[in-house]
Amino acid sequence: MPQHADTPPTTSEEALGLVRSRYAEPRLPDGTPVPLAVEEFDIGYLVYPLFPRVSRTDSAGNPLPAPPGGAKIVVSKATGESVTVPNLPTESAIALYREQNQ
Template identity: 70%
Template sequence: MTSEQALAIVRGRYALPTLPDGTPAELRVTEFDIGYLVYAVFPPVTDAAGRPQPAPPGGSKIVVVKDTGETVTVPNLPSEEAIALYRKQRQS
């Protein structure tokens, strides 16, 4: 499986996230030894004065397992933490 195939699986199974103006959000893929982590990228949120604001809570990232194409959602954590959590869940 390739990163492009993992992206196609996610696009085919999940609703695509959108930006506040309704345009599709960019999807990125991070490969690791047993899968691909697929996630949306949103521009930084700023207030009216242009000061950075925290990202809204929630959301998820999706792991596509390399050997099966199975998908698993994980919380919207930094990529390394999301991958570590997936590994921990997989061992359970």
């Protein structure tokens, strides 16, 4: 469900502040906070965690795919509304948001 703001963000920092006030902070298994990145685009801000890359292998040493799941958050520049989108590459996540919000 979308989260609403009193005033729309005008900077990446304001968008990040909105996300931090509305969503739980992602953490590593040891409790360390995960830094968040913000990607500004024409109609919003894409906010996502920067989890460290971990090389996972099976017992034979073959690489394993990343675990599924996760989400990115988009904050609308027009309304301040925030919504989650699947954890896709940045451009794909932005394209999906545009499709859903035309």
